[in-house]
Amino acid sequence: MRAAEPQLTNRHNTRKSFSQSMQNNYNARLQEIRDMRNEINLALDKLDGNGYSDESTERYP
DSSP states (O other), X not given: OTTTHHHHHHHHHHHXXXXXXXXXXXXXXXXXXXXXXXXXXXXXXXXXXXXXXXXXXXXXX
């Protein structure tokens, strides 16, 4: 059984590393989406003639 322990530990570490990589990738893409939405909201506000204000960005959560 001891011979299998390093293999199981390696698989666990690989899986943990993969999960962390996926989470980091998800967080990066989520931030990109939030940034893009903010840019879109600012452009829409400009087209509406409202200019920029904190209240105007809350219209588009």
